[in-house]
Amino acid sequence: MTDQQAHIPHQSLGSRMVDGIRRFAGSDLLYSFVRQPVVVVAFLITVIFILAAIFAPLVAPHDPFNPASLSLMDSFFPPSWVEGGDARFLLGTDNQGRDIFSTIIYGARISLMVGFAAVVFSIALGVLVGLISGFVGGWFDALLMRFADIQLTIPGLLIALLVDGIARTALPSDMREEIAIYVVIFAIGISNWPQYARVARSGAMSEKVKDYVASARIIGTPSWVILLRHVLPNILGPVLVLGTIGLALAITSEATLSFLGVGVPPTTPSLGTLIRIGNDFLFSGEWWITLFPSGALVVLVLAVNLLGDWLRDALNPKLR
């Protein structure tokens, strides 16, 4: 062996990233992905939705929430290909003259944001509780897990409604509009954390007895470092899979809450709010106001769900 080999310096972060990308390109995950056209389509749809949501002001042909640009003269235009439609409004307009296509883009933005934030909140809370619970064990674990069990017996949506209701009555009325969206995020997030806690806990319990953890202890690694740097990365896989499926669930939950009128306010409508608004016009002939947002919601949720299912199967060695 040459001297050069014996004293190779630490690889730089950059070259490690290149290395990581190379690993991913040759991985079984990517292989199973490109072999399933349905999954590729679902992935593309999700990406399009996310990009459109991020760049909504650039993508949307109109700004539906700028009162200055709205005109009641434009209200109730049907989709452009239907007789009486206007070329400016691809999917028609609603009762206030807002472009449906643009409201869907902005609505998806709210829906995705609330969904993501709620899932991140659930994961953060659930993983924290589950990780500590599984690692510490004993009465601490028993207490937290019984609490999670009790919450799991109550339907998530009910809890979200309850939290939402409490927040609304507790908060001063002038603040309601402003923080309504955060209340929804909190309500959906808090209703879903036990699932993540359970997955994180069982992961932590099976990892903590492995010898690499024992070895880290003997070396003198502090417990919190073991928890964060050793155990956490090894339990994150199943949590992220659950999170992907949870995103679809959170988006539907938000839509349901908004449809029931307790979600995000109509001034910044999500897909659920749009569906509710449009619902009033369904029987008077203006079907496009509710149908297009509904379609968008179904496509988005389906795509995210398919991605989550694929990820779960692809990462599960038992099904390979």
Next chain:
Amino acid sequence: MSALLEVKNLSVEIPTRRHLLVPVDDVSFDIAPGEILGVVGESGAGKSLTGAAVIGLLEPPGRIGGGEIRLEGKRIDNLKYRELRRIRGAAIGMIFQDPLTSLNPLYTIGRQLSETLRTHQPLSETAAKARAIELLDEVGIPAASERIGQYPHQFSGGMRQRVVIALALANNPKLIIADEPTTALDVSVQAQIINLLKRLAADNGAAIMLISHDMGVIAETCDRVAVMYAGRIVEIGAVRNVVQAPNHPYTQGLMASIPRLGKDDARLAHIKGSMPRPTDIPQGCAFHPRCPKRFEPCDQKRPELMKGDSSQAACWLLQREADQ
């Protein structure tokens, strides 16, 4: 004496995304009635896959890539699933490493034994039960008539393995394939199971294919032994000869690396490196990169089994000796 089991040029293939793996490559051997053939090798040598191929239990996508397997002269490698199943409980018995996975935890030992018996033999329920007790007795389970109503978890590890052996013996098979039957057991129990297997082969005249990584177990139990390396048999012959005067450099290295009682060397002889993965088996003789005695044909041409002074070995050294 004609062979009971004949395996000719058997290969096993596993198609994967990037390669077609051949973890068992052109393996031939036979076993006579009443004989115990040991198949020894380190992990990845292909010994378990060879056993699985013989009984048609290769897990997909693994498949037999070529060759023939004959039981009493009749081909069994191309049978349909139903026929294969009939042969499997009746003509061939199986013993695996972990007795727990071979037994159904929900049924009593008696029920599992009588079901196995009645699937292949026209026996009444009482006759099957009587035979089951007889079998348990035969494999050395004390108070068999009482224990027959118990569940697998009520037996200790060694007793469980005895039950598995009783199951394998139930229909008086002509061939028993035992894959690492003592590996999960403590040494004291292992010794008892070895004695049992030897007695069964002697008493019932069954042929046994004993797959093990433990040369000691093989040496104590078998009549002949086949040493496998990277999917091929590199040496085959009478146990005494292979153990005491191995011809193949791999077998020599393997024997020298086993720590022994009473041999008080500071260092063990060892073979450098490790068994190649099935994805990159070297050209020529698969052992050549690790072989201390390699010479020019080794990395080019693959040696076939050749007659040595005490055994057959797949090594060019034998050819050279013969030529000289």
Next chain:
Amino acid sequence: MSDAPLLEVKNLSKIFDLTEAAWLAALTGRSRLLLPAVDGVSFSIPKGKTFGLVGESGSGKSTVARMTVGLMQPSNGSITFDGKPVSAPGGGRGIGRGRLQMIFQDPFASLNPRWRVVDIIGEALLRKGMRDSLARAKRAGELLDQVGLVAVDGEKFPHEFSGGQRQRISIARALASEPEFLVCDEPTSALDVSVQAQILNLMKDLQDELGLTYLFISHNLAVIAHVSDVVGVMYLGRLVEVAEKKQLFKAPQHPYTRMLLDAIPRLDMTTRERSHVVGEVANPMSRPPGCHYHPRCPFANKRCKSEDPKLKGAANFAAACHGVEEGRLPAWAAAAE
């Protein structure tokens, strides 16, 4: 003074509480389910020597290993290292950090699958106080070199190595702490024989080079015989015999040791009748009273069934057996190799 033992274990016991929901049992006064895994074990290891601990499943040998490095607290008794008590993992509080290290059986579970090898070894260096990451990488490379790998291997992940190579990485990580004492818990049991020989040779070389002291645990008598200076035999949590290696294998005293010696398959004897090998290790939850081995022992009498035997004998060999003490055991007829 070279005679003072580096590690001294005195009357060590470990009782596992297997009661489910212990807090509930405490509240209701339900009796607890206790498993004495280690029961009054004493031995000492001089510097630079190897003490081999051998036993079948349930003997408690791995529990002794884990207590020695501080991964578990003893229920009773003491472990002193270089005159100071072992109290925390790695002897963190009582003695200099990292002076005791451990090598584990399963080379797949003992390395974090998500970490690169250089980081795995580097962690031990960091805990030792090496803050500079470049210095750590350099040292990790040297350590890999020392255990027969190459420095560039540091950039790989554990799954890219074979079992034997992984065990080398484990050894490199243990060496990173500059230990004086290594606890080796079945370090070669998961390996193939040809690879086992490589690892055993490596450990021997490192012992000579660095003056290491080993507590070597195995179920394999031949491996123990190869590596040890002094051997302890455990059965159901108790040490039943301790002797210098030569003494033990030439003239084993305890009937259990004799049975173990009789049971190991020999390469050179293809037709041998085993006289003593009967029965199985009892369920640790219901160990027989008196000498735990008495139900399997051909020499057991009334005293063996009721009275616990104590470890008695000379300085270089001792056995816990009433039969040995009373001198009523036949002489050992060594099986000729």
